[in-house]
Amino acid sequence: MAHSPTLSLWEQTAEEPDLVSPMTADVVTDIAVVGGGFTGLSTALHAAGNGLGVCVLEARQIGYGGSGRNVGLVNAGLWLPPQDVRAHVGEERGARLVEVLGEGPNYVMSLIEKYQIRCELTRTGTIHAAHSPAGFRDLTRRAEEWRRLGAPVSLLSRDAACEKIGSSAFHGGLLDSRAGTINPMGYVRGLARAAKAAGARIHTGVSVTRLVRQADRWLLETASGTVSAKSVVLATNAYTDELWPGLRSSFVPINFFQVATVPLGDRVASILPERQGLWDTGTVMFSLRRDAEDRLIIGSMGSVIGGAKGLSERWAARQLKRLFPDLGPVAFEKSWHGQIAMTADHIPRIHRLAEGLYTPIGYNGRGIAPGTIFGKAVADLLAGGDEADLPLPVTGVQQEAVRGLKAGFYQTVFAANQMLKSI
Template identity: 65%
Template sequence: MTVDRPISLWDVSAAEPDFAAPMNADTQVDVAIVGGGFTGLSTALHCAEAGLSSHVLEARQIGYGGSGRNVGLVNAGIWHPPAKVREKLGDTYGPRFLARFGEGPNMVFDLIERHQIRCEVTKTGTLHAAHAPSGFEDLRARHLEWQRLDAPVDLLSREEMIAATGTSVFYGGLLDRRAGTINPMGYVRGLARAARGAGAEISTGVTATRLRREGAGWLVETDRGVVRSKSVVLGTNAYTDDLWPDLKKVFTKIHYFQLATTPLGARGAHILPERQGLWDTGQIMFSLRRDRADRLIIGSMGTVVGSKAQGLSQRWARKQLSRMFPELGPVTFEEAWHGQIAMTPDHLPRIYKLADGLFTPIGYNGRGITTGTLFGKAMSGLLTGMDPAGLPLPITDVKTVPSAPIMSRFYQAAFTAHQIFKSL
């Protein structure tokens, strides 16, 4: 299958090489995995290390979906503050979820170190920036909760945020020292390399077209052949299609776009001097980071309207950079892209058992790096006999969101209107 290239800046800047591996024959394995992103490849790697044979089926290229279009923030946790997580998940799963996801960045960093994955890793934390005084009060409350949990999260004053970011537009922030940044395409390709090295099979350019039971196992029909397996893991998240009935209706699909400048060199050295990734408290989220080559990568919710050279999105990006860093002067954009995010009604991910031996983690709400990596390991544990009660989340029944298609269109219109307003 032809892939439009590049799909993002990360597609061309990743040091880990891409590879194509066509499926040439029918296979039989312990686990068939659909999707070659963070979830699928973490599942394959951890299954291989546990002694299970697996075959990853990717319709396009490794990292084609959200994994290769990610902002690259390795965050500890999700959107909700700790108290809200405990409220939603209860006294057993709430603290466990917070602990597992708090350790999530270390798990990612350990995999990067163990397999020598070349992905521009930084471990200087991430910044949650207050876009307004109300945002700072929200961050102050979050900080108190993190203090109670003895987490290494610091509340930064407005002056401290100026030093950390190079701009005075924020009213303060939180510095989560557990977190960091990566080149997400480098990471996902490195996971693929590690999984293959451990014995997993990976095929690209092959589309799974049908799932059906065959005795006690599964038969995965593709446009290139058949995979027979004892179990199946669907690791498609926001890029879920019609392979399993109604699965793509369990979340609301939204888009997130980014533009990357050409390398700025010394001009941009004062911006995010420790290279933390940043996102803000605004209702329509904004992100900013500086990569190893000193490009600024700026993004927000919505799709790219126009191109890297002209149109609404590049006007929006220019206006935001000029507002924050007027001393920069004119900038040129090297790449522009967008990806899809699976948003659940309560902003919590899900683990579904769709049938005996058929599982899917889904609904990552824009936190794919740690969530996909953690859930891949969890799938391996589940398939090697772990008690489901030990999962970071309970296995739940599929519940569709009837309003999802309408809400997706509504959000897209709202995000485009926001780009227009912020470009004036």
């Protein structure tokens, strides 16, 4: 079976067209944004809406990084339960962060509606599924706190989870009705379209090779020309390179792979019948969802290993058989992986790297809503706002201890997990 050279299934199926726009002349602007993903394009859209000149420079194509490769779950909050976020960030700022990101899916969906972004939006929530009794206890703790905060979440019994998921493999689940699913490439391309219409300049295929301060401005050098800007936002997250020394070493990169079946039609009518996206409580978590054309997309931490009928496809086939024994054999259409920027405490960061130079980074696998929200927050800051109004306190960069060793260790563990669960 031939696999196409596209980045992901989402690139194949996105209704929003790609935006291709080479840079042909030097640019002078208010804000330069490096990176054409959720964060960078949200920054551009909101900065342009604030009346600022903005220029986005994307080294490859719109959505090339995690934005075009992720699972497409528009989740509320962070990877950690709300009470743990407050414990890490501080009671006052943590509570504010939880509140802001709790509203994140609603804000993403409001942008999709406002700009008529074609991205297969569903509003039926997402399910955090308990892989064990201990996982269900964790979900119970999360549910109690979210309900205390007034969030529309439901703790699902084993039977209720089975009904929602179509599988008896789980010990229960947590349904978050604020959340939903999208085609992430459709969403990021829609943000680019909206930002361009608002007046932002967007250039693709442009790598920034040097970033220097000149008097009260920043100069970004590329092979296609220069950009002079009052402020700069580095919006590269897990795909950060060496442009700013030390930034790449502030997180641990891990891969997350996905495998998509061919469209399965009525065969999957009883699997996630309301089309919620799902991820589990396992240490090496996995994800599952249905797309608009009734493909099943299953994924886990790690890289794609092997092509057609390779290890990752065997893993996917084995997991689908375990979860849905009545489904029968399936054919696979596409496999891919992307990178996640993991921080030691699972909390993202907003760094001020220098005067007028900011980077939101370290989404820990929660890029869609936080990336959109953080992009808006940075755009509002650069329009004259106050750092105290950002969702997180501004910090300097700290190096992640033994980053390379951790990344290599995780990759080995994830590969072993695929192998063991393919048998």
